[in-house]
Amino acid sequence: MVAPEIASTPEPPYYAVIFVSTQTDNLDGYHAAMDRMEELVAQRPGYLGMDSARSGLGVTVSYWSDEAAITAWRDDLEHSQVRELGRERWYGSYSVQVARVERSYRWSRS
């Protein structure tokens, strides 16, 4: 396995969208849709990166330069269609929290 990498983020302030989810047993089309969303989101102006893990809960935090970029991505047509599929099929429940990052700190074994 390639060692996972922690997202690089700029000096605060910037924004984080915290998406926490539980899944159903029906993941038809899920992985292809996630690959497509990762491809699309990476092209978004204001998108800074993402940290994500799943073990029971899925916890995905995406980073953004400003709130307008978050809202524009939320309203993107293809993203909205995938969100609808998620509600119909993949997710049991989820929460979305939009937060302004005020301080950050990073440590690495040298």
Next chain:
Amino acid sequence: MVAPEIASTPEPPYYAVIFVSTQTDNLDGYHAAMDRMEELVAQRPGYLGMDSARSGLGVTVSYWSDEAAITAWRDDLEHSQVRELGRERWYGSYSVQVARVERSYRWSRS
């Protein structure tokens, strides 16, 4: 497996601490320390809950009523000792981001 549960959070504003980490191959004492930290943090005034997952990266988001509660927990002696152990032993790298949650949304299959 018990179905995982998404943390319940109050109406914004409140605070989130986003902790993202990579691990080493030496997890000696890690799980016992995490159990102890979960026990301690749950007793903290201002602690609201936590969402956590690990798959390669670990992504843990804890929720707090205010920044003073976050700082007090950061400075807790036993927590500080465990953080030192983490740097010596368990973690390859980590980031900590303190953010003010401004909007939140929750969906659940009914």
